[in-house]
Amino acid sequence: xxxxxxxxxxxxxxxxxxxxxxxxxxxxxxxxxxxxxxxxxxxxxxxxxxxxxxxxxxxxxxxxxxxxxxxxxxxxxxxxxxxxxxxxxxxxxxxxxxxxxxxxxxxxxxxxxxxxxxxxxxxxxxxxxxxxxxxxxxxxxxxxxxxxxxxxxxxxxxxxxxxxxxxxxxxxxxxxxxxxxxxxxxxxxxxxxxxxxxxxxxxxxxxxxxxxxxxxxxxx
Numbered sequence: 679x680x681x682x683x684x685x686x687x688x689x690x691x692x693x694x695x696x697x698x699x700x701x702x703x704x705x706x707x708x709x710x711x712x713x714x715x716x717x718x719x720x721x722x723x724x725x726x727x728x729x730x731x732x733x734x735x736x737x738x739x740x741x742x743x744x745x746x747x748x749x750x751x752x753x754x755x756x757x758x759x760x761x762x763x764x765x766x767x768x769x770x771x772x773x774x775x776x777x778x779x780x781x782x783x784x785x786x787x788x789x790x791x792x793x794x795x796x797x798x799x800x801x802x803x804x805x806x807x808x809x810x811x812x813x814x815x816x817x818x819x820x821x822x823x824x825x826x827x828x829x830x831x832x833x834x835x836x837x838x839x840x841x842x843x844x845x846x847x848x849x850x851x852x853x854x855x856x857x858x859x860x861x862x863x864x865x866x867x868x869x870x871x872x873x874x875x876x877x878x879x880x881x882x883x884x885x886x887x888x889x890x891x892x893x894x895x896x897x898x
Contacts, residue, residue, distance in 0.1 A: 691733065703743030706734035714771050723776045733768030739763025754799050761792035780831050786824030793817035804864040805872060812857040812876075819849050844890030851883035 684685020711732055718724040738759055745756025760786050765788050772781045797814040801807045822847050829835045 679685045699744040703736075703740040706743070707740035710767065711736050714774055716776045721775075723774075725774050725776060728770050728773035730818060732767060732774055735763050735766030735768070735770050736788040737741075737763070739767055753798075757795065757798075760789035761789075761795070765789060765792070780826070781829060783827035787821045788824075790824060794821065804861065804866050805868070808857050808861050808872075812854055815853045815857070816850055819846055819853060819870060822846070841892075843892035844887040844892075847883050847887030847890065849887075850878040851887060854883070855880035 687764025710816075714726070714732060715729070740763070742756040742761075742763060743754045746760065747753070765785070768784055768788055769778075772778045772784070792828065794814045794817040797810060800810050823843070826842070826846075830837070854876050858873045858880065861876075861883075862871050
């Protein structure tokens with residue numbers, strides 16, 4: 679009988695913890711919606727129709743919050759929901775504030791950072807781990823590209839007519855090459871093939887980036 683009582687108490691506590699997580703997540707989402715709405719009204723840029731994007735985004739992100747604490751596959755699903763909801767919320771925020779024309783590069787940075795965050799669930803096997811790490815670092819490079827676009831759109835920096843995007847291509851090629859060469863220290867099957875597949879695209883991307891950046895050494 680005591681075992682049954684302990685079981686009921688344990689289940690009750692677990693339900694209270696889960697309910698607390700949901701309420702906390704919803705409270706944070708509601709606070710975010712209120713903050714954006716009040717800010718938009720205070721600067722006289724309130725667009726009520728943006729709420730149809732803002733509120734669903736907050737709710738989607740809130741649904742992922744409780745799952746993040748569960749661990750394993752549930753945490754990954756929660757992470758995806760939080761990222762998708764956060765992206766929708768960001769779109770709603772820009773629409774509400776009327777800054778989409780100058781804030782659109784955020785739509786490059788946020789998804790790229792979401793990809794970077796997936797590396798928390800990296801594989802223990804060297805080959806898929808190296809591939810995942812490459813994708814994550816390329817996502818970080820893309821996030822930096824989005825930030826650069828944001829600075830350009832808002833006239834913070836000006837690169838003139840230079841092919842500045844070539845620098846990001848070169849950084850991407852170095853990322854691919856470094857992660858490919860890193861496989862050489864692991865005794866795994868298909869190691870040579872994997873390194874070869876990394877070196878080829880890396881060299882091509884580096885030369886193309888150099889071509890855009892300095893218009894050298896190729897002329898078309």
